[in-house]
Amino acid sequence: MKLQPSLANLYAQVAELLETGQKVCLGTILQAKGSTPQVPGASAIFTADGLQAGTLGGGILEGDAEKQALDSLKTQASKLYSFELEADIASPEGAICGGTVLVLLDVLPEKNRSTFVELQQSLQRRQAGLISTHIKKSLDHIEIKRQWTEGGLEALEQGKSPDSSLQITAADIMGREPQLIVSHLEKQDDESCRECLFLEPIFPLPQLVITGAGHIGQALTHLGHRLDFEVTVVDDRPEYANPESLPDADNIVVGNIGEALQKFPISADTYLVIVTRGHQHDGDALRACVKTDAAYIGMIGSRTKIALMREQFLEKGWATAEEWARVHAPIGLDIQSKTVEEIAVSIAAQLVQVRSRFNT
DSSP states (O other), X not given: OOOOSSHHHHHHHHHHHHHTTOOOXXXXXXXXXXXOSSOTTOEEEEETTEEEEEOSOSHHHHHHHHHHHHHHHHHTOOEEEEEEEOOOTTOXXXXXXXXXXXXXXXXXXXXXXXXXXXXXXXXXXXXXXXXXXXEEEOSSOEEEEEEEEETTHHHHHTTOOXXXXXXXXXXXXXXXXXXXXXXXXXXXXXXXXXXXXXXXXXXOOOEEEEEOOXXXXXXXXXXXXXXXXXXXXEESOTTXXXXXXXXXXXXXXXXXXXXXXXXXXXXXXXXXXXOXXXXXXXXXXXXXXXXXXXXXXXXXXXXXXXXXXXXHHHHTTSSOHHHHHTXXXXXXXXXXXXXXXXXXXXXXXXXXXXXXXXXX
């Protein structure tokens, strides 16, 4: 599995970097008040060469975090600090968002290497979970203890607390959002916070399955990778479906398209894009997935082709009217796209639109 710099896989990437013996600083926004460029859970990896992956929001906030991370890497001392984004609008370098963020810079993630490895292994099995970061701060020292609980909320509901001393339960986690828990501890202001727990539900990347490794499939594979999907490409032509043509694909399946999709574990976080070289292959692919609970099914084609295929599917009982209505066809948002790249962008935009609805 090729790791990408999304929040879910950023922690898994930490495990890979630690294996190389590199010194790593993991920066995380624990809390955000007011208007800020990023939200709690936003993370970034810094090494002696600077920012490597992820983001804390860019601009002056990230610049300051990088400067402090480099200093921490030299001193091997972690930091917990607040950053104000309330400069005057006339300031050429200040931030005028009007908010405050609490930032943790963990310069010794190797102390929790086993946690990152466990997280990485869970994601490779497409298992969700919860990472808890227990932070104790004294005047001149910060102790950071991380724990991975596979199963996340379900595990908590079964009584598996990420930190038995703090007795966290499922009620402490609201939805899918990371959050800082301090209410059960001695009240402190953020800057002098002596003890807190940061809880982050982590989910595997949604699966993007592209049937068709032609020009549109290749362009969409690149965009899907950049947009934090785990990308699988299916085609029966090895001259197209190969790592040289699809360097951004996580998985490549060469074989009969319909049969390959029938064997693929399609679930509610699977996004299916049908862009094969002809209507026969498109039909085979659609028949294999139209009755699944995939989050998204889209098929390329003219309105005439789509109308004819709809008639065929309904007449032969391959799909009901309700099942067909779930298919995005013609595929993509209407942005008057004409070139291969523009068509890929229109499809990618629709994927993001649908994914956002599920995450809301």
